[in-house]
Amino acid sequence: MGTQGSRVSARIGSIAESATLKVDAKAKALQAQGRPVISYAAGEPDFPTPDHIVEAAVAAAHDPKNHRYTPAVGLPDLREAIAEKTRRDSGLDVPASQVIVTNGGKQGVYQAFATLLDPGDEVLMPTPFWTTYPEAIRLAGGLPVEVFAGADQDYLVTVEQLEAARTPRTKVLLFVSPSNPTGSVYSREQTTAIGEWAEANGIWVISDEIYQNLTYDGVEATSIVEAVPALADRTILVNGVAKTYAMTGWRVGWMVGPADVIKAAGNLQSHLSSNVANISQRAAIAALTGSQEPVETMRQAFDRRRKTIVEELNRIDGFVTPTPTGAFYVYPDVTGLFGRTIDGVTPTTSLEVADLLLEKAEVAAVPGEAFGPSGYLRFSYALGDEPLLEGIRRIQSLLS
Structure with missing residues (x-):
């Protein structure tokens, strides 16, 4: 038009x-x-939000150094705390330089797709999916490809389903465990099988781990990079403090990935939003490093x-x-x-x-x-x- x-x-x-x-x-x-x-x-x-986190934010608000611009990709202390959390919970040893602090996990999701996708690239999107994923994929010029698993499969897709949906244009697999909207969690065996399939086919993985600390019945949410370490060079992890720490309104998320991709995503963020609010970042440091009770x-x-x-x-x-x-x-x-x-x-x-x-x-x-x-x-x-x-x-x- x-x-x-x-x-x-x-x-x-x-x-x-x-x-x-x-x-x-x-x-x-x-x-x-x-x-x-x-x-x-x-x-x-x-x-x-737990009191000790709120108190850290109040103290931060009184400190003039938080009233100024800080690095677009995040406060060094928070990036280090995120790297430590990633080592602990996702089994991936990364330097703080491979972390970007984003305005909530949602910005991390958007930037991950924007950084990886060219027009026409396909993303395998296990379905049911969170409502934002297909929009973020399309905004980046990509094409979401739904791979559906119903209640009879506990909403968990199989390698066979993914392989049937794969084409020469498939660039990225979206992996979400635990899942929004279903609450389903892939077992370590399922995660390993899917990760090995992605690795064998040269497919990137964007793994949204925002709910990884909310599991039940002794179930563990195994990170795909822990299950298949060879995937680390082609995986972006997205996470945040919103769900685990009751901090949805504070808007602090992050992305972790290979150095070249993180550098490119950092360039994007430097023009898109610059730094996340420093008060929220200081609160997130308290969340990640303080009492987990x-x-x-x-x-x-x-x-x-x-x-x-x-x-x-x-x-x-x-x-x-x-x-x-x-x-x-x-x-x-x-x-x-x-x-x-x-x-x-x-x-x-x-x-x-x-x-x-x-x-x-x-x-x-x-x-x-x-x-x-x-x-x-x-x-x-x-x-x-x-x-x-x-x-x-x-x-x-x-x-x-």
Whole structure:
């Protein structure tokens, strides 16, 4: 289109609004009108940020050195703390120079794709996927290729599925474990098999590890670079403090990768956003280097809620809810409700099921259409114990 055409570029005009944020905004708008909506839509802990982290930020705000520009790629102390965390939790020994501090994990995801992809490059994207991934891939000129695994596979893709989707244009595999939206975690054996397949085929890996510290039932989230060390030279790890430390609003994430790629991503960030707010960076240093006791307290609360929501959802005829072992989401298959008339409504998609629950039960969940095929709902259980149970009771009452 020429200059007289659309007022918005085709590239930006094609982006879909974040579906999870959209549903959460709708729920909050109804709450503001006085409706007692319970929202399972937002992927953020209901806990306050631990006190010692907040106190570090308050102290940082009083220090004039934090009032100035700092290196675009992050404070040296924070990059070192991230390198240490990466050694500890991802089994990858990297220098701080191979770390970039980003404005949340979301910027890390965007920059990872922007740095690796050329127009027409394909990205194998295990599905269900987080709603931002395909948009970030397309913005970078890439083509997301959905590789779907349903509830019968615990939403975990196989090497055979990946191989069937691979073409000469495949450049990147997106690997997410634990997963948003499903909470599924790949075993060490599965991770190794996928990593070895990527290595054998010369495929890059972007691994989003934002939920790696939130696992249950003794399950460990094995980093793909720990499982297959040879992949380290072709892998970007993305992570952040948001989920583990209840710091979603502080906006601190990071990317870790090979030196040449990190240098290029640093150049991009120097023009895109420059440094992350220094106060938030100082808070993140306190999070990573201070007491981890609050993290364990929150994880135990999530575990308790996880057991409650799975048990209660599986009492509902038409819901099939695999037990997740990571993150703080459940992802029931609700195709059993399709074609059933419920309070005068006969849904045929999960979008319609979500609308039905919002209108008739005043419960907000995100429909599967936001994450891939229709037929599913995502419920976050990162909300208080009482509203969590009350919302499920409403659904049970509506569908009984």
